Amino acid sequence: MSLFFRKSISWDEQIKFTNSNLSNVGERAKERLNFLGIDQDTLQIVKESADFLAPFKDEMIDKFYERIQSVEGLHKIINEYSTIDRLRKTMGKYLDQFLEAEINKEYIMTRIRIGQVHSRINLTAENFISAHHLLLQVMTAVLIEKLYHKPARMMESIIAVQKLAAYDQQLIVEVYMEHTFKHFLFGVSDMLNEITDIDTTKQLIYSIEKQMDETHNVTAATDQMSASIQEVANYAIKVAEGTDDAVQSAEKSRLAVDETTTDILQVGKVYEEIVNGVTRLGQEIDHTQDIVQVIKGIADQTNLLALNASIEAARAGEHGQGFSVVASEVRKLSEHTKEQIVKINENMESLQRVSSEVIDEITKTSKLVEKSVTGAENTSQALVHIVEMMQGINEATSQIAAMSEEQTSTTVDIASRNSSIYDNSVQAREISHQTAKTLFDLSNKMDNYRKTFFEINVKLTSKDIVKVAKTDHLLWKWRVYNLILGVETIDLKEVTSHEMCRLGQWYYGDLPDHIKQKDAFKQLEIPHKEVHENAKLVVECHNRNDLYGVEMGFKQLEEASEKVITLLCELEDELEKDL
Secondary structure (H helix, E strand, O other), X not given: OOHHHOOOOOHHHHOOOOOOOOOOOOHHHHHHHHHHOOOHHHHHHHHHXXXXXXXHHHHHHHHHHHHHHOOHHHHHHXXXXXXXXXXXXXXXXXXXXXXXXXXXXXXXXXXXXXXXXHHHOOOOHHHHHHHHHHHHHHHHHHHHHHHOOOHHHHHHHHHHHHHHHHHHHHHHHHHHHHHHHHHHHHHHHHHHHHHHOOOHHHHHHHHHHHHHHHHHHHHHHHHHHHHHHXXXXXXXXXXXXXXXXXXXHHHHHHHHHHHHHXXXXXXXXXXXXXXXXXXXXXXXXXXXXXXXXXXXXHHHHHHHHHHHHHHHHHHHHHHHHHHHHHHHHHHHHHHHHHHHHHHHHHHHHHHHHHHHHHHHHHHHHHHHHHHHHHHHHHHHHHHHHHHHHHHHHHHHHHHHHHHHHHHHHHHHHHHHHHHXXXXXXXXXXXXXXXXXXXXXXXXXXXXXXXXXXXXXXXXXXXHHHHHHHHHHHHHHHHHHHHHHHOOOOOOHHHHOOOOOOHHHHHHOOOOOHHHHOOHHHHHOHHHHHHHXXXXXXXXXXXXXXXXXXXXXXHHHHHHHHHHHHHHHHHHHHHHHHHO
């Protein structure tokens, strides 16, 4: 029967709740349709109402966007993400589909995409609902204008259109809210993933501790250097004093050498006189030998005369006895003289040899004296040069002593500044620890905030669940990292089982077969198990203060964790392709 001939129906009958008999939608959609009282009759009324509404489609769209553009915030969103012309075409397709009133998978997916787009461009649910109500007001106004003389038909059409519009609005807003919640959820997850990827805190703390050690070493070295410099300064002062004494001694030595040189020159002159005297002595020896030869000749003549006298005395007989005695005495005297002359000759020859030797030695000594004089003169000049050099050394040593004093002062200043650096490093280390703790506390608060999204009735796809699992795993590794930093405590029982963590509960939970058949899913179990084994090792080493074991265990944990994350990303990509 045509609606034009329907009897008048009261308002409470118009909004009665019926069970939808739509067979081409899912159970979740049926629940919403039943709640709003939408059935095939409702959709039929909307289709019939299209006869009144379709001619005014362009006008409705014009009024809709005229109002939309009057809002500055909405106008800005349109210019940023789209154009009015494109949106008019989209709105035209929406109205055509709405007036066709065929609720099927394509109809529902169109509304889902609208909700997703509105969430992506940050169009708030409030603005969407207001804009959608504006569109509904325009359609209601048209129906009132066209059917005011047929109240029953008008009421049926308006209520049917409002029911279907309410369904659209509920579905779009639900998708919008769900997509927005997911956006916030994964935005928080991404921030948590980035936080868990921060490795600079540990490096900063270790670097500061290393800097503190180096600063301590520098302080010790500076103290030693300061003591050494002071010792050098003291030695320099002593050397300067000793050099000054040496200069004075060298000056005295130079004067003494000069006096010695004068004395040696005088000795040289004396030696020249001695040589001359010895030479004259040799000459006198030669003259004496000549005289001795004369005496020898006289002795020989005397001896000859004595011999002749003896002969003549013998001839004279008794008269010659007295003369014979004289002749005998003269001969004895002559023999004695000859003996003495022999001795004198021997002595003179010996004296001559000694004189020659003396002359030779004196000549040699004279040459040595001359050499000594020359050496003494050179020594005097060398001493003058030495005195000058030692005076220069004395001045340089004094400067070294003064510079050493300045270096000592500078070293003390360096030590003082280094001590300040050490104090600042200690403070920086404390700030770094506090920063690490603050960062960890912030990550915990963000994770708690993230968990609140799971309490909302948000439908997560398999890909979404993998993404959540990835963040859960990174947060779990983040706890171990902060255990090493000393800002977190972990009970050994928490890391013993790879099945009890959130990733393990998901992995060994009731999952669809199409997920379990993925290669990335199958490969995930072994590295995930290795993560927990190495985490257990880290906790054990940490409890017994085995720093090397902690570092090695965490390094192996990170390697296994990288494999887990890589496989989860591969699984996420594979599930994306399935959508």
